Amino acid sequence: MFLVIIFAILLFQDSKRVHTLVLTTGQKKGQYYAFGQALSKVVNNHNELIKIEVIESNGSQENIELLQENEAQLALVQSDTIVNNSTKAVAFLFPEIFHLMVRKDAQINDVSDLEGKRVALMSKGSGSYNMFWRLEQHYQLDIDTIETIPLPITEAHRALESGKVDALFRVVSLENSAVVELLKNPQIKLIPIDQGAALQLELPALEVTLIPKGSYHGGSPTPSEDLPAVGVRAVLVTNKKISREVIFEITRILYEGRNELVQEFTQAAMIEQWKNKPHLGFTFHPGALDYYNKGNPSFLVEYAEAIGLCISVSMLLLSGVWQLRSWFTGKQKNRADLYNLQLLKIIDHIQTTEDLSQLKEIRSQLLEMLNEVIVDLDKDLISPESFQSFTFPWQVALSATYQRETILARSGNNQPQDSN
Numbered sequence: 001m002f003l004v005i006i007f008a009i010l011l012f013q014d015s016k017r018v019h020t021l022v023l024t025t026g027q028k029k030g031q032y033y034a035f036g037q038a039l040s041k042v043v044n045n046h047n048e049l050i051k052i053e054v055i056e057s058n059g060s061q062e063n064i065e066l067l068q069e070n071e072a073q074l075a076l077v078q079s080d081t082i083v084n085n086s087t088k089a090v091a092f093l094f095p096e097i098f099h100l101m102v103r104k105d106a107q108i109n110d111v112s113d114l115e116g117k118r119v120a121l122m123s124k125g126s127g128s129y130n131m132f133w134r135l136e137q138h139y140q141l142d143i144d145t146i147e148t149i150p151l152p153i154t155e156a157h158r159a160l161e162s163g164k165v166d167a168l169f170r171v172v173s174l175e176n177s178a179v180v181e182l183l184k185n186p187q188i189k190l191i192p193i194d195q196g197a198a199l200q201l202e203l204p205a206l207e208v209t210l211i212p213k214g215s216y217h218g219g220s221p222t223p224s225e226d227l228p229a230v231g232v233r234a235v236l237v238t239n240k241k242i243s244r245e246v247i248f249e250i251t252r253i254l255y256e257g258r259n260e261l262v263q264e265f266t267q268a269a270m271i272e273q274w275k276n277k278p279h280l281g282f283t284f285h286p287g288a289l290d291y292y293n294k295g296n297p298s299f300l301v302e303y304a305e306a307i308g309l310c311i312s313v314s315m316l317l318l319s320g321v322w323q324l325r326s327w328f329t330g331k332q333k334n335r336a337d338l339y340n341l342q343l344l345k346i347i348d349h350i351q352t353t354e355d356l357s358q359l360k361e362i363r364s365q366l367l368e369m370l371n372e373v374i375v376d377l378d379k380d381l382i383s384p385e386s387f388q389s390f391t392f393p394w395q396v397a398l399s400a401t402y403q404r405e406t407i408l409a410r411s412g413n414n415q416p417q418d419s420n
Contacts, residue, residue, distance in 0.1 A: 017049065018048075018049050018050075018051060019049060019050050019051070019243065019246050020051040020052075020053060021050070021051070021052050021053070021073040021074050021242070021246070022052075022053045022055055022066075022071065022072040022073055022074070023036045023039070023040065023052050023053065023054050023055070023072065023073075023074040023075065023076070024055050024057045024062070024063045024066045024067070024071075024072040024074070024075045024076070025054055025055065025056065025057060025063070025075075025076050026056070026057060026058070026059050026076065026126065027056060027057075027058070027059075027123065027126075027152060027153050028056050029152070029153040029154050029178065030153055030172075031172060031173055031176060031234075031265075031267065032059070032076045032234065033054065033056060034265055035076065035093070035094075035234070035265050035267070035268070036052075036054040036076065037054050037264070038261055038264030038265035038268065039052060039236075039254070039261065040052035040053070040054050041264060042253060042257045042260045042261050042264065043249075043250060043253050043257075045257075045260065046253045046257055047249055047253065050246060050249060050250065052074065052250075055072065057125075058123045058124065058125035058126055059122065059123065059125050059126025059127050059128070059129070060076075060077040060078050060081045060125075060126065060127035060130070061081070061125040061126070061127070061130065062125045063075035063076060063077055064077060064081060064083060064087065067087060067237065067238070067239055068084070068086065068087070068239075070239070073238060073239060073242050074090070074236065074237070074238050074242075074250075075236075075237050075238070076093075076234055076235070076236060076237075077127065077234075077235050077237055078096065078127035078131070078171065078232045078233070078234065078235070079092065079205045079232045079233040079234070079235050079280075079281075079282075080127070080131070080203055080205040080206065080232050081127065081235075081281075082281065082388065083237065083281060083282065083384065084384065084385070085240075085283075085383055085384050085385070086239055086240050086241075087237050087238075087239065087240070088237060088238055088239070088240045088282075088283060088284060088285035088286075088288070089235055089236070089237055089282040089283065089284045089285065089288065090236040090237060090238055090247060090250065090251055090254075090284070090285055090287075090288045091235070091236045091251060091254055091255075091271065091272075091288065092233045092234075092235055092271070092272040093233060093234040093235065093236060093267075093268070093270075093271050093272070094173050094233070094234055094267035094268065094270040094271060095173065095174075095207065095209065095231050095232070095233055095234075095270060096127075096171045096172055096173050096231055096232050096233065096234055097171070097172065097173065097174055097209060097211060097229050097230075097231040098131070098135075098169070098171055098193050098229055098230050098231060099168075099169070099170050099171070099172055099179060099190065099211075100167060100168075100169050100190065100191040100193060101160060101167065101168045101169075101170075101179070101182060101183070101188055101189070101190055101191070102166060102167040102168075102188070102189060102191055103160065103163060103166055103167070103187055103188060104186075104187050104188070104189055105163075105187065106166035106167065108166065108167055108191060109191065110191060110192070110194070111135060111139045111141075111191070111193060112139055112141065114141060114146055114167060115141055115142050115145045115146060116145045116146070117146060117147070117166040117167055118146075118147045118149065118164070118165040118166045118167070119132075119146055119147065119148050119149065119165060119166065119167045119168070119169060120149050120150075120151050120156040120159050120160060120165040120167070120168040120169070121148055121149065121150045121151070121156070121168075121169055122150065122151070122153065122156065122169075122170055122171075123150055123151070123152060124150050127171055127232070128169065128170050128171040128172075129150060131171055131232075132148070132169045134199075134202070134203060135169075135193070135199075138195065138198070138199055138202060139195075149165060153170075153178065154178075156168055156170070157178060157181075157182050160182065160188060161182065161185055161188070167191075168182075171231070171232065173234075173267045173270075174211065174212075174215055174267075175215060175216065175266075175267075179216065180216050180217075183216045183217065183222050184217070189222075189223070190211060190216075190222075190223045190227055191227075192227040192228045192229065193228060193229050193230055194228040196208035196209070196228060196229065196230040199230050200230070201395060201398060201399065202395065204280050204370075204391065205232060205280045205281065206230045206231070206232060207230065207231050207232065207233070208230055209229050209230065209231050210226045210227055210228055210229050211223055211226070211227040211229050212226055213225050213226050233272065235282065236254075237282075238285055240285060240286075242285070242287075243287070244285075244286050244287040244290065245287065246287065247285045247286075247287030247288055248287040248288070248290045248291050249287075250287075251287065251288045251291040251292070252291050254271070255271070255291070258271065280374065280387075281377075281384055281387060281388070282384075283377065283378060283380065283384065284378075335376065335381055335382050335386075336382045336383070336386030336387075336389065336390060339369065339372075339373055339382075339390055340389070340390060340393060342369065343369075343390075343393045343394060343397050344393070346362060346365065346366065346397050347393070347396065347397050347400055349362065350362060350397065350400045350401055350404050351400070351404070353404065354408065356405060356408055356409070359401055359404055359405050359408070362401055363398070363401050366394065366397055366398055366401070369394070370394060373387060373390055373394075
């Protein structure tokens with residue numbers, strides 16, 4: 001009877017409590033901040049017991065730090081951001097495309113032409129800033145010849161317009177209003193990033209895409225043709241300790257209040273359905289999964305925290321929990337080690353094979369293995385840290401396959417070997 005009374009009191013208090021969450025976004029002139037303001041407004045319109053306070057930041061890297069330090073409960077990051085097991089996804093949002101904008105008089109026609117130029121970047125700590133260095137590594141640019149200048153968004157755009165810099169690199173959604181204004185200047189153009197598939201081998205979170213002809217102006221089309229490009233996704237993340245019920249409600253409003261959200265932030269129309277593709281490096285918060293999998297939580301799920309508290313009061317001895325956790329962690333590591341041992345055997349086989357058809361089979365085997373690991377990650381059979389350690393040897397194996405194929409093709413050995 002005593003426990004029933006406690007349970008009833010807890011339920012009543014929880015039903016009336018206002019939940020205030022801090023959402024860390026980006027610079028005030030950027031789209032992360034604008035989306036955060038829109039989400040805060042729409043969530044509060046649907047549920048007055050959830051308040052989202054939007055704060056400014058320098059971007060993805062700082063947002064993850066604020067989340068880990070519990071100075072924020074929600075954050076917006078790029079989908080290529082490395083997160084630990086305490087950070088959970090709520091939803092994959094709108095796509096963000098790599099934009100390389102240059103002055104026409106700077107004679108820059110592709111990424112390699114950036115050598116010897118002045119390039120404006122977004123602020124340090126932002127996803128855009130970090131991504132530029134990934135491009136620099138892939139294109140093997142001589143960084144000593146490039147003058148990189150990190151600037152706030154507005155200052156970076158002004159610097160390109162005034163000729164203080166030759167180029168501006170920014171990861172941003174299509175038809176961003178500030179980019180639209182910048183490209184009205186006839187002296188500024190967009191440059192293609194045409195090695196998307198190769199970049200994706202190094203960074204699987206990237207999406208190969210394009211900037212459609214006329215995206216920024218239809219009359220005299222800007223760009224004048226479809227431009228090859230790559231991009232990432234904005235991701236709404238939270239800490240795994242945040243209330244399951246609160247995250248369920250935010251996820252529900254995010255999807256069911258989509259029309260209102262689009263009125264406040266147009267790119268919200270491109271929010272991705274959660275099962276559309278693998279979400280590399282991310283696992284979802286249980287509250288978000290409750291919405292995705294069932295649409296409505298059961299009574300036990302909805303009041304899991306209160307029930308758990310009552311059970312905790314009743315049960316004083318839970319020493320077995322730590323042993324179970326240690327066993328589960330060890331099982332995750334053992335599973336990851338098995339995958340890595342398979343990769344080592346595959347790499348050894350690649351170096352010795354003389355048969356092109358076997359190399360094609362190996363490539364298919366590698367892709368199947370990646371799919372298996374992604375499924376295991378979603379099921380928590382391996383940890384995000386183990387997944388990160390798997391991706392490097394996997395990429396090495398895939399690259400070794402292509403290199404071996406090239407060597408065999410040049411030597412004229414393009415026929416399967418006789419097993420006899």
